[in-house]
Amino acid sequence: MRIGEAAAAAGMTATALRFYESCGLLPPAPRSPNGYREYTEDAVNRLQFIRRGQAAGLTLDQIKGILNLRETGESPCSHVRELLARELQDLDRRITELISLRAAVAGFHRNAVETDPASCDPGQVCSFL
Amino acid sequence: MRIGEAAAAAGMTATALRFYESCGLLPPAPRSPNGYREYTEDAVNRLQFIRRGQAAGLTLDQIKGILNLRETGESPCSHVRELLARELQDLDRRITELISLRAAVAGFHRNAVETDPASCDPGQVCSFL
DNA sequence: GTGCACCTTCCCCTATGGTGGAACGTCAAG
DNA sequence: CTTGACGTTCCACCATAGGGGAAGGTGCAC
Numbered sequence: 001m002r003i004g005e006a007a008a009a010a011g012m013t014a015t016a017l018r019f020y021e022s023c024g025l026l027p028p029a030p031r032s033p034n035g036y037r038e039y040t041e042d043a044v045n046r047l048q049f050i051r052r053g054q055a056a057g058l059t060l061d062q063i064k065g066i067l068n069l070r071e072t073g074e075s076p077c078s079h080v081r082e083l084l085a086r087e088l089q090d091l092d093r094r095i096t097e098l099i100s101l102r103a104a105v106a107g108f109h110r111n112a113v114e115t116d117p118a119s120c121d122p123g124q125v126c127s128f129l
Numbered sequence: 130m131r132i133g134e135a136a137a138a139a140g141m142t143a144t145a146l147r148f149y150e151s152c153g154l155l156p157p158a159p160r161s162p163n164g165y166r167e168y169t170e171d172a173v174n175r176l177q178f179i180r181r182g183q184a185a186g187l188t189l190d191q192i193k194g195i196l197n198l199r200e201t202g203e204s205p206c207s208h209v210r211e212l213l214a215r216e217l218q219d220l221d222r223r224i225t226e227l228i229s230l231r232a233a234v235a236g237f238h239r240n241a242v243e244t245d246p247a248s249c250d251p252g253q254v255c256s257f258l
Numbered sequence: 259g260t261g262c263a264c265c266t267t268c269c270c271c272t273a274t275g276g277t278g279g280a281a282c283g284t285c286a287a288g
Numbered sequence: 289c290t291t292g293a294c295g296t297t298c299c300a301c302c303a304t305a306g307g308g309g310a311a312g313g314t315g316c317a318c
Contacts, residue, residue, distance in 0.1 A: 034296095035295075035296060080258065084234055098224050101186050102220040108213055112213055122204070125195065128213070
């Protein structure tokens, strides 16, 4: 199948497929005589794996690492386990950060809502921050 | 004072100050006869306001908007209120997203820890994703 | 008179995940 | 015979917030 069809089958754009190939996430696609890329069902499966990896919050580089491991015949299982563990830690850290940022912003906002705008000092930029 | 000193006073780098000036966050600094930028205490206050804005999670573009409002003589109070309200919503959305992503990743990870690696199917990339 | 720290401008580079356009080739239908 | 939908390549660009280095000027101390 050609690039547009494969892209549609995986819920992506043709541009994204070319981009993935250029990054090494996909092996160079075989070409039909007219130079068009030819994709198999296997390629589409790989694309869907990429999608699942992204949905799991992995970066393209991490997904590439998994695919490369599988390529070398090694089982990526333990690598993926570590990846997921590290990602959980990372997510926890980011969630904590966002929650404390939210508390800070909520404090600024509460102050901004409660304070009389007339008390605004033109000598400074903004007393709310 | 010169750029390095002003930067240090605001806890930034000289490069950042030039960058802010180039983006319109800072008015073009007056120059001393040798062409060096000259900063006043007021400029350092402005830099510290930028820092506080960033600490509150605002983008440089949003901070620039506040500074520009103040520049035109208008009081940025209500603008800042709206900005903070929108940011709270945005933070809530991002936190919710991250938490649900975390749940999904935790599920993958639990499965990966509990599953026997020997049951790994070499025909697919990784059964954990 | 020279070394050193600081300043200037200009332009490219970082990471992320692609998108869009230009200029051109290919193929089937009308 | 031409139109349209697809394909190809390469190159530039989006946002974000600067960092890094080259090539050169300035000013002070030794």
